[in-house]
Amino acid sequence: MGEAIKNRYEFVVLFDVENGNPNGDPDAGNMPRIDPESGLGLVTDVCLKRKIRNYIEMVKEDEAGYKIYIKENVPLNRSDREACESIGITGDKDVTNELKKLKKTDPNAVVKLKDYMCENFYDIRTFGAVMTTFGKATLNCGQVRGPVQLGFARSIDPIISQEVTITRVAITTEKDAENKSTEMGRKSIVPYGLYRVEGYVSANLARKVTGFSEEDLDLLWDAIINMFENDHSAARGKMAVRELIVFKHSKELGDCPAYKLFDAVEVKKNETVEYPRKYQDYKVTIHEEEIPDSVEVKRMI
Structure with a gap:
């Protein structure tokens, strides 16, 4: 990087x-x-960060080091699981408990999780993230405060x-089509x-x-x-x-x-x-x- x-x-x-x-x-x-x-x-700020993330994702297309952590249709725990597997925590094990065991042999296990996420995900490296998800097991990759902040x-x-009133010729149901040929809507x-x-x-x-x-x-x-x-x-x-x-x-x-x-x-x-x-x-x-x-x-x- x-x-x-x-x-x-x-x-x-x-x-x-x-x-x-x-x-x-x-x-x-x-x-x-x-x-x-x-x-x-x-x-x-959340709206503007979304635009930035979308642009990075479009330009880099999941290139190594430029993945996007917060993206549409991708559960956060899928990315968290990748990081856990990188330090040997596999399956549905509870990461919090597994980290306690790992710390005895590898004091830097928590740091390695954070480093993995920062190295692989551009938006974490930029904006930071809270990387804790819950499911069958808690996946806790820590919390990162990013260097880039927006107001x-x-x-x-x-x-x-x-408010602008608009009409459309596409009727929603067969029953409605018997009584009208257009529908009204509003646009702000x-x-x-x-x-x-x-x-x-x-x-x-x-x-x-x-x-x-x-x-x-x-x-x-x-x-x-x-x-x-x-x-x-x-x-x-x-x-x-x-x-x-x-x-x-x-x-x-x-x-x-x-x-x-x-x-x-x-x-x-x-x-x-x-x-x-x-x-x-x-x-x-x-x-x-x-x-x-x-x-x-x-x-x-």
């Missing part, structure tokens, strides 16, 4: 949605998530959640919203815990830039990453607090615009005078 990264990073991602639902809230009829106090749109995305301006959309999410990359955790490497980091930037490009659907409308601004510190523990770097990125709608409807209605400014000289700033898009 290569050597672990040596520099701390922070990053800012700007992405927008046009006539789509970027992240539905199941507790609100799958309508776009909104902060009830400010009216700003929200997209969860919630929040829109720059308040969004409008609009955001006419336009520009969202901002901030993230962190810890070189310290990469070195001490997961081994997240420079190659992994380059793949992460590629995944962020392209996370919507192969994920288009009628429900999500037109979504695109517009900016990826990366701050590279000169050392492992960083040169300044993250908030100072985030504050240096200003996103404002143009003064002549009342209701933004496209990315060009905004202006993105990086106040480099507020950033220490030891921190490198790079606009990846």
